[in-house]
Amino acid sequence: MQSTTVFDEETCYRCRGDFPSLWRTFGGHPVAFLDGPGGTQVPKPVIDAIVDCYRNRNVNTHGNFQPSAELDERMLEARCAVADLLGAQGHEQISIGQNMTTLAFSLSRAIGRTIRPGDEVLITQLDHEANRGPWQLLQERGAVVREVPLLPTGELDYEQMRTLITDKTRLLALGCSSNAIGTVNDLALARELTRQVGALLILDAVHFAPHFPVDVKRLDPDFLLCSAYKFYGPHVGILYSRPGALDALTTDKLIVQEDAAPYRIETGTLNHPAIEGVGAAVDYLARFGRGSTRKETVHDAIAAIALYEHELGAYLWSALEELPGVHLWGVNFSRPLRAPTVSFTVDGADPAFIAKFLGKVGICVWDGSFYAPRPVDVLNVPGGSLLRVGFSMYNTKEEADRLVKCVASLTPKI
Numbered sequence: 001m002q003s004t005t006v007f008d009e010e011t012c013y014r015c016r017g018d019f020p021s022l023w024r025t026f027g028g029h030p031v032a033f034l035d036g037p038g039g040t041q042v043p044k045p046v047i048d049a050i051v052d053c054y055r056n057r058n059v060n061t062h063g064n065f066q067p068s069a070e071l072d073e074r075m076l077e078a079r080c081a082v083a084d085l086l087g088a089q090g091h092e093q094i095s096i097g098q099n100m101t102t103l104a105f106s107l108s109r110a111i112g113r114t115i116r117p118g119d120e121v122l123i124t125q126l127d128h129e130a131n132r133g134p135w136q137l138l139q140e141r142g143a144v145v146r147e148v149p150l151l152p153t154g155e156l157d158y159e160q161m162r163t164l165i166t167d168k169t170r171l172l173a174l175g176c177s178s179n180a181i182g183t184v185n186d187l188a189l190a191r192e193l194t195r196q197v198g199a200l201l202i203l204d205a206v207h208f209a210p211h212f213p214v215d216v217k218r219l220d221p222d223f224l225l226c227s228a229y230k231f232y233g234p235h236v237g238i239l240y241s242r243p244g245a246l247d248a249l250t251t252d253k254l255i256v257q258e259d260a261a262p263y264r265i266e267t268g269t270l271n272h273p274a275i276e277g278v279g280a281a282v283d284y285l286a287r288f289g290r291g292s293t294r295k296e297t298v299h300d301a302i303a304a305i306a307l308y309e310h311e312l313g314a315y316l317w318s319a320l321e322e323l324p325g326v327h328l329w330g331v332n333f334s335r336p337l338r339a340p341t342v343s344f345t346v347d348g349a350d351p352a353f354i355a356k357f358l359g360k361v362g363i364c365v366w367d368g369s370f371y372a373p374r375p376v377d378v379l380n381v382p383g384g385s386l387l388r389v390g391f392s393m394y395n396t397k398e399e400a401d402r403l404v405k406c407v408a409s410l411t412p413k414i
Contacts, residue, residue, distance in 0.1 A: 003303035004290045009396065011288065012308065016394045018043040018284075029362035032399040036390035037179045037207060037341055038366050039229045042277075046233055049280035053273035060269060071272055078279030079262070084295040085231075085282045086224065086240050087215035095246070095262035096270055097237040100206050100227045101130040106265050107223060107239065108134035110249040111171065111200070117142025120168040122161075122199075125150035126183060127175040128372045131204035131225075135173045143170070150378045154181050154330035158189060165193045171200035176208030180372040180386065181330030181379075182313070182341035184208070191220050200245075206230055210392070211306050211339050213299040216240055232393075233281030234274040239265065288393075305393045309340035312391040312400060316342050319404045325349075325411050329379065329386060340391040346411060351387045354410060363403055365389050 016022050021041045024031045033041055053074070057067040061075060079091035088094060097103035115121075121143045123132045136145050146164050149157040165172065172194050177184040187203065194201045203221040205214060210231040216224055224240040239262070246261040253264055286294050289301030314333035320326050325347035331338060346354060351367035358365055366388045369376040376384050389403065 003300050003307065005288065005300055005304050007288055007301070007304035007308045007393070009308075012394060012396060015043075015288070016396075018045070019394055020044060020047070022394060024362075026362040027360065031362045031364065032395070032402060033364050034389045034391070034395060034399060034403060035364045035366050036210070036230070036392035036395070037370065037388060038390070039235075040210065040232050040392045041394065042234065042281075043232055043284050045284050046277045046280045050234065050273045050277040053276045058273070061272070074276050074279070075270075075272065078275045081279040081282035081294065082228075082238055084293070085209070085214065085285075085298055086226075086238075087213075087217055087295065087299070088240055089217070089243070092261055093216075093240050093243065095239040095241065095265050096275055097239065097266065098271075099235060099237040100204070100225045101134075101237070103225055103237045103239045103265070104130055104134040104204075105137075106252060106267075107202070107225075107249075108137055110251045110265065112138050112141045113250050115141040115143050115170060118144065118168065119170045120144045120146060120166065122146050122148060122164055122169055122172045124148040124156055124174060124185075125378050126154075126156055126178050126180075126185070126372075126375045127173070128179050128204065128206070128370075129374070130206070130371065131173050131175050131202075132374065135171070135202075144168075148174075150375055152379065154178075154183050154375075154379065156183075156185060158186060161189070162193060165197055165199065167197050169194070169197050169199040171202055173202045173204070175204040175206075177211070177339040178330070178372070178375065179207040179341070180370050180375050180388070181343050182339035183330055184212075184335070184337040184339060187219055195220075207339060207341070211302070211309060212337070213302045213306075215299075216242075228274075228278040228281060231281060232284060234271075234277040236271065236274050236278050238278075309391045309393070309395075310336075310338065312395060312397065313338065313340035313342055315397055316389060316391075316400045316404070319400065320344055320407065323404070323408055323411055326407065329381065342389045343386040344389075345382055345386060346407065349410070350383070351385045354387055354407065357410065358403065358406055361402075361406060363399075363406060365403070 205226040209226040228236040286298040289297035291297040355367040
């Protein structure tokens with residue numbers, strides 16, 4: 001999607017004032033949250049929405065009194081906001097859960113009731129464990145779980161994917177992009193191949209939705225999962241279901257729970273203040289776009305922010321590439337579709353040591369495998385651990401320069 005607006009460094013510096021956590025300092029150093037893949041910071045409008053819920057309507061839904069009626073309205077509005085974010089046709093397609101992983105396990109149990117011995121389930125070597133573990137459990141139902149291999153380039157082997165999807169395939173669980181190395185996968189091919197054999201397509205968009213406009217009508221998954229805390233909201237999991245797809249499954253639910261989608265996979269009382277915060281996060285993003293509807297403005301905004309984040313990623317990649325002993329993992333930023341995630345290692349250095357060193361000067365990055373041990377293992381990353389930098393809308397080139405300067409100061413000593 002082409003954006004009709006511009007999100008540039010000037011816009012970034014203006015938006016930074018909306019994030020109270022960015023005002024912090026550590027030992028005289030301004031904080032630089034370069035850990036977007038692990039979760040973004042939260043702007044004041046989202047905080048205000050959560051506080052407002054606690055202050056004025058900390059009640060349960062469907063009561064015959066005004067605060068409860070207000071809460072019902074806000075919950076519906078939040079689902080509508082997420083539907084706009086994902087390009088869904090309505091709130092009936094948006095289920096809410098504790099987190100993406102919990103929803104994936106719930107969906108796996110429901111789909112498991114349709115699995116017969118010998119059915120095949122396809123996962124990939126690139127994915128986060130939240131989009132592998134729940135589907136591997138279907139082996140308990142007699143399913144045969146197969147993996148799409150990961151190439152040394154950091155891309156999936158699509159020729160093998162074509163071979164592995166057969167008439168026995170019942171579902172393909174595929175990440176839209178890698179939280180470990182930023183690869184964006186060929187989602188159109190996945191839909192084409194699964195449609196040919198009548199298999200379900202389940203997309204993990206946790207690392208994709210914050211950085212690219214999502215249009216579920218175009219992607220056409222049966223199910224898509226994401227997490228609000230990756231796009232400036234609180235810790236809430238989201239499940240999109242194709243119309244009729246959730247109703248076709250037997251889910252774990254109490255007899256008192258509403259049986260229709262999207263509610264039939266939701267269990268217990270939801271986190272109402274956080275859900276109000278999710279709606280506020282979508283509205284906050286929409287401020288940076290243009291259009292006649294919220295769906296248009298939020299998609300326009302994310303498209304503009306995506307270009308800005310891609311430039312930051314390319315800038316950091318090029319700078320790190322010049323440092324001796326630094327090894328970059330995954331495809332480079334010549335690809336137009338590449339998540340703004342830069343993972344690297346430094347010869348002879350423990351990533352945890354470097355992360356701690358950076359943390360002491362206020363630079364927040366992650367080290368490890370980021371709950372994606374399979375790709376780290378397949379790529380033979382030394383010690384099974386990477387340093388990961390992930391950009392968000394509030395990050396700047398100045399922060400990237402600080403990071404490079406610190407890493408450069410270490411390399412001669414390592």
